[in-house]
Amino acid sequence: MTSAIANFGTELYLSANEVSKVSTFQRLRLVEHAARMIAEQRIQVAVTGNVVSIPSSVVAGLDIILLQIDDMPDPLMNHILLECADEIRKLHVLSTKTE
Numbered sequence: 001m002t003s004a005i006a007n008f009g010t011e012l013y014l015s016a017n018e019v020s021k022v023s024t025f026q027r028l029r030l031v032e033h034a035a036r037m038i039a040e041q042r043i044q045v046a047v048t049g050n051v052v053s054i055p056s057s058v059v060a061g062l063d064i065i066l067l068q069i070d071d072m073p074d075p076l077m078n079h080i081l082l083e084c085a086d087e088i089r090k091l092h093v094l095s096t097k098t099e
Contacts, residue, residue: 005092008037009085016081019074027077028069034084035062041091048095058083 015022015030022030038059058065058080065072065080072080 002092005037005088008033009088012081012085012088016078016085019078019081022077024070027072028066030081031062031066031069031084034081034088035066038062038084038087038091041088041095044095045091056083056087059087 012030012034015026019027062084069077
């Protein structure tokens with residue numbers, strides 16, 4: 001895994017595990033960055049010709065989540081961050097997979 005992807009994945013996991021300490025601004029930044037990274041990785045996967053994973057409902061609804069982030073309870077935010085990290089990891093594996 002490239003270092004930028006690995007570092008961001010680690011940041012998502014750490015933030016999810018300490019979600020009560022993560023400010024609303026930081027939550028917004030994390031989810032925005034995850035959404036961008038997921039979109040970019042989906043393009044990369046399409047270029048390689050590999051099958052694209054089907055996103056979870058959480059990942060598919062990141063635009064709605066961003067609008068509601070101020071009122072997001074900690075357990076739900078934890079789940080969102082973990083789902084984003086998992087999707088980024090899966091897409092990275094698909095984008096580097098050679099057949």
